[in-house]
Amino acid sequence: MTNIVILGAGYGGILTALGLSKKFGRSKEFLITLIDRHDYQLFASNLYEVASAEEEMTTLSQLKHSIALPLEAIFTGRNVNLVKAEVLQINPVSNSVFTGSKKYYYDYLVVAVGSTSDYFNIPGAEKFSLPLKSLNDAFFVRNKIEFAVQMHRLDANKKNIRIVVAGGGFTGVEFAGELKGFLDILAWKNRYPREKIEVTIIEASSALIAGFSARLSRDVLDRLKALGVRVQFSSMTAKVDEHFVELASGEKMEYDVLVWTAGVKALSLPFTKQMETDKKGRLVTNEFLQLNTYNNIFALGDGACVANYDGKPAPPSAQDAIAQAEYLVNTLPYIIRNKRPPAYSGKKHGYIISIGGKWAILDYNGFYFTGLPAYLVRQLANLNYFRKVVGLWKAIKLTVFDMEIYSRND
Numbered sequence: 001m002t003n004i005v006i007l008g009a010g011y012g013g014i015l016t017a018l019g020l021s022k023k024f025g026r027s028k029e030f031l032i033t034l035i036d037r038h039d040y041q042l043f044a045s046n047l048y049e050v051a052s053a054e055e056e057m058t059t060l061s062q063l064k065h066s067i068a069l070p071l072e073a074i075f076t077g078r079n080v081n082l083v084k085a086e087v088l089q090i091n092p093v094s095n096s097v098f099t100g101s102k103k104y105y106y107d108y109l110v111v112a113v114g115s116t117s118d119y120f121n122i123p124g125a126e127k128f129s130l131p132l133k134s135l136n137d138a139f140f141v142r143n144k145i146e147f148a149v150q151m152h153r154l155d156a157n158k159k160n161i162r163i164v165v166a167g168g169g170f171t172g173v174e175f176a177g178e179l180k181g182f183l184d185i186l187a188w189k190n191r192y193p194r195e196k197i198e199v200t201i202i203e204a205s206s207a208l209i210a211g212f213s214a215r216l217s218r219d220v221l222d223r224l225k226a227l228g229v230r231v232q233f234s235s236m237t238a239k240v241d242e243h244f245v246e247l248a249s250g251e252k253m254e255y256d257v258l259v260w261t262a263g264v265k266a267l268s269l270p271f272t273k274q275m276e277t278d279k280k281g282r283l284v285t286n287e288f289l290q291l292n293t294y295n296n297i298f299a300l301g302d303g304a305c306v307a308n309y310d311g312k313p314a315p316p317s318a319q320d321a322i323a324q325a326e327y328l329v330n331t332l333p334y335i336i337r338n339k340r341p342p343a344y345s346g347k348k349h350g351y352i353i354s355i356g357g358k359w360a361i362l363d364y365n366g367f368y369f370t371g372l373p374a375y376l377v378r379q380l381a382n383l384n385y386f387r388k389v390v391g392l393w394k395a396i397k398l399t400v401f402d403m404e405i406y407s408r409n410d
């Protein structure tokens, strides 16, 4: 019996488990085990929608249904052993994974446990800001914003309520852009002057979505401005306390809600031995996604440092995690048969950034357009992912459901 254990039921882990179960599922020679601390896959790309959904327009259970795909439903009829548990230790010498109550032995291990927020050791950042990485984070951010408005609705001199988003990357701009509809409703419900609820993105560099084209950064900025979001460039966070963000320039910005979207780093894994990692804590792999020291351990997704088509480490993105999982599904049979597989070459992806309601920017392979058409292509991209994991019919239902509930506050 060959035991394949996969850690993490995110984009990478799910598609690895699904693909391998199609390849090996019918054979009694293989046992595939997928371990995650949750019994669902979080569709993180829509987290900003959940964090900005108005309470009375959508219920918690609708929001959970929109973004958390139950593993049972994904793996119905598949020969995959699902385990809901926290991985506490990986022992590469005894080839085992310990979850606190049980040990799982493996012949091949796939590590796909993703990433966590990077606070860059900035004093106070982790303690006082709110991350946007999990379902609970999204609910918490939403509640905190609502609470901030409710707290001040009876004030005689209604103060300016400041929502500060630290980091002008994909997550930061999508979240800040989507807040408009939510804040319009909150202001109306609480009879709060709308102009007194401010949203500001603080970005350390001189452009939004740094590293991408100047045109993309400019269009993102124009759209955010049209939605009433302020953007402050060259604003490196130096320190955070309960009420203020202090910038490297010495400027102090008061905030009511501070959301941290400034970066991610790999989750530090509980290996019993020191593994080779890069400066973001990602497990370094060779061109077959194997760890150099232990060839029966593979790493992929946000937690892995995998060379991409351009020789640089692949960025933390669902698209890269999916490409790596699809590669591994085809590669593992070679490795099991002691044959040399083709090397991973990575893929150049396009990007679709949604900013406020049914409006997005698509930048892909020479195609560039904005507005409703780009938003619709994004929904098709979501549908394509759902199709891979739950089948076409459920994927259509889920996409239509998501579009309907998320547009209630547009």
Ligand SMILES: Cc1cc2nc3c(=O)[nH]c(=O)nc-3n(C[C@H](O)[C@H](O)[C@H](O)COP(=O)(O)OP(=O)(O)OC[C@H]3O[C@@H](n4cnc5c(N)ncnc54)[C@H](O)[C@@H]3O)c2cc1C
Pocket: 007, 008, 009, 010, 011, 012, 013, 035, 036, 037, 038, 041, 042, 044, 045, 046, 047, 048, 085, 086, 087, 088, 112, 113, 114, 115, 132, 133, 170, 171, 267, 300, 301, 302, 303, 316, 317, 318, 319, 320, 321
């Ligand atoms: C708000 C937001 C928006 C995003 N939007 C996009 C987008 O539009 N497009 C895009 O390409 N990417 C997007 N991303 C990035 C994308 O979500 C990640 O790159 C992707 O999830 C990485 O996949 P993964 O398989 O490596 O890890 P994940 O999908 O994060 O999965 C990791 C899994 O491991 C589990 N896990 C972790 N530690 C343990 C443990 N010790 N024990 C048990 N289980 C564990 C977790 O519960 C999780 O299920 C977004 C991310 C965020 C946060």
